[in-house]
Amino acid sequence: MTATERRASASLASIFALRMLGLFLVLPVFALEAAKYPGGDDPARVGLAMGIYGLTQGVLQIPFGIASDWWGRKRVIIAGLLLFALGSFVATWAPDLDWLIAGRSLQGAGAISAAVTALLADSTRDEVRTKAMALVGASIALMFALSLVIAPLLAGYIGLHGLFALTGALALGGIAVVLWWVPPEPLDHVNRPRGSVAEVLKNTALLRLDFGVFVLHAVQLAMWVAIPALLVAAGLDKSQHWQVYLPAVLASFGVMGMTLFPLERRGYLRAVFLGAVGLVFVVQLGLLWAASHTAPEAHSLSWLALLLFLFFCGFNVLEASQPSMASRMAPAHARGAALGVYNTLQSLGFFAGGAVGGWVTKTHGAQGLFLLCGGLMLLWLLVAWPMRAPGRKAPTLVASRTTLPPGGANFPWGGPAENSRSAD
DSSP states (O other), rough: OHHHHHHHHHHHHHHHHHHHHHHHHHHHHHHHHTTSTTTTTHHHHHHHHHHHHHHHHHHHHHHHHHHHHHHHHHHHHHHHHHHHHHHHHHHHHHHSSSHHHHHHHHHOOOOOOHHHHHHHHTSHHHHHHHHHHHHHHHHHHHHHHHHHHHHHHHHHHHHHHHHHHHHHHHHHHHHHHHTTOOBBBBBSSSSSSOOOHHHHOOOOHHHHHHHHHHHHHHHHHHHHHHHHHHHHTTTOOOOGGGHHHHHHHHHHHHHHHHHHHHHHHHTOHHHHHHHHHHHHHHHHHHHHHHHHHOSSGOOOOHHHHHHHHHHHHHHHHHHHHHHHHHHHHHHHGGGHHHHHHHHHHHHHHHHHHHHHHHHHHHHHHHHHHHHHHHHHHHHHHHHHHTOOOOOOOOOOOOOOOOOOTOTTSSSOOBOOOEEEEEOO
């Protein structure tokens, strides 16, 4: 990577990390703490308060992505972070469950994932794009693991109100990163054609990736409806589950670094991608076996830890490669729209995974859940099989524009600036 690419990758990954840490800190304790609010005795409303974030996020990803094509990535990211912070502070103040639901809705309205991913794609060459996306994915996975460790401790000291206040402060920290650390936008958003959702939806290759990200995140969230109970059945207290999650996540990063990047450079991206989908499918079969048998080996902690390690190996490869491929397959003038659709399906996958996963577990048990997840992964493998890995475009060493949008490069939130790249 060039110095500019490293700076863009690190700064934009930190924005994701700050935002996702705030979200993840709430999740492990939300259901228990929300039950203490007036109206919190209704499990359905507590579930709505938890899940409505994903719904509003999914609805607004496409508008935010298109807006970033038209008005610039940084402006849209800052506006989204302000909305997210506002929602966090509303939830901090919330005197009852209705206001908590309103705060969570506002948090979801700050749907910046498409704009951040598009800016990262704008700022990196094709040959290092997957590595940049992997840094973002790694930051999210680390925040998830960290939240499992510290959320119960923080909740004991500051409660749910305090966790939401911390979430708002982290969002404001993200704005500071955008203003003073993220490099200027390298592309002019004025003198080029504008993309549309209709154009994106005609692209079969992008639709395959959109379907895949929906399945991946639906399966990811649905799994965690049943996995904690399996770990408890294996003899691990819920307060110690992080002792399995954290090593599995960290070790999977090493596997990803040793497989994905070298094999992509050699032209085997398609094989690695399909192999990762197949690996997650095999994990579902392993979990199905564990949930369906009473033999001690089916519920051994080492077996479940191995399955979770394999899951994160496949998941991290897909989390890094999918957005990279989506950004490379999308036309540059419609990149925000394409990633808006992509992130919409990702958010809807979270929502569907939680809602459907809970219902399936209630009606058909953990066996039915893992059978459904395995079926979805197999279907994804069939849908993805005809895919072709995107080719690399010739790198542009110097890209400059003479026409700047209002604000220009003199302002930290302004438009594009001259972008010179030289190899490290």
